[in-house]
Amino acid sequence: MTSDKKLKDILHQYGLKGTTARIIVLDVLVQSQVALSHADILSRIHGEDLDKVTLYRTLSSFVSVGLAHKVANEDRNWLYALLLQNNRRVGIDDHAHFICDQCERIYCLPMDAEDTISVPVMDNGFVIRSHEYRLHGTCPECN
Amino acid sequence: MTSDKKLKDILHQYGLKGTTARIIVLDVLVQSQVALSHADILSRIHGEDLDKVTLYRTLSSFVSVGLAHKVANEDRNWLYALLLQNNRRVGIDDHAHFICDQCERIYCLPMDAEDTISVPVMDNGFVIRSHEYRLHGTCPECN
DNA sequence: GTTTAATTGCAACTTTGTTGCATTATTTGT
């Protein structure tokens, strides 16, 4: 449990108002090691009730200011994860997504700049500006 | 336009009945250089009308026998593309997906087995079995 | 504290895709 003041500070750093809804949602995301769906987040909020639309909008605001990013899971629902790794910003291209085919959890894995693929198509008129690497298999929990 | 007989043969090779719906849909997919949505395919069928459910089921049958594969676009709709490159089978891991951020077309780009990323997580209990590389940028049509 | 602008909650709605079931078409064997 991170203190509300600390969470509010993070929101302010990203130019967002420190509303109770956002503090609740940020707290859930900070706690999680995996990307979470709208439903996941709702189920992790016990006492406080939060309108579903507010949650959708809260998550959108996190993404639009770069505090979080979203990944589609295999069912094509959006999952959300912070772009923070022990309080430091993480670039969206600096990690891969690991999808566990057994438990369906999605992990954001750090990846160095050197870990890139060489794609033999640059000379065909395709200009690559960013990427998403989606790795499938089984996660530590399932092995 | 590929001959109906040829298309029917392909369907039979994959253990599918050569129905008119499947021949129509396969013809559209053979023609296309990019992955197509349900709506894309419907709009490319002029005279013949095809029930929307039949189209969904036709596409599912193509995927389940390995004749086609599906990719989610940025709006998380399914796009379909054949796993054939000039009449030869293509493995699902043997290519990357190029998403044009301007026209939103998705291309399947061939990729050699050597073109892999080295992900520094194998020793953490993550076992990788397959992958999807999604490359973003602008395509030849948009440059 | 007041003001102002952003955020919230509610209801209604949209879009994409799915399910059940009766009808029709394709294949196989003769």
Added chain:
DNA sequence: ACAAATAATGCAACAAAGTTGCAATTAAAC
């Protein structure tokens, strides 16, 4: 070429995830 068995089709109704509009509320700045 024809009949029987089986799979595919079309229609209607439905499901799930997410969005939009709008009035009420709340956070931040002064």
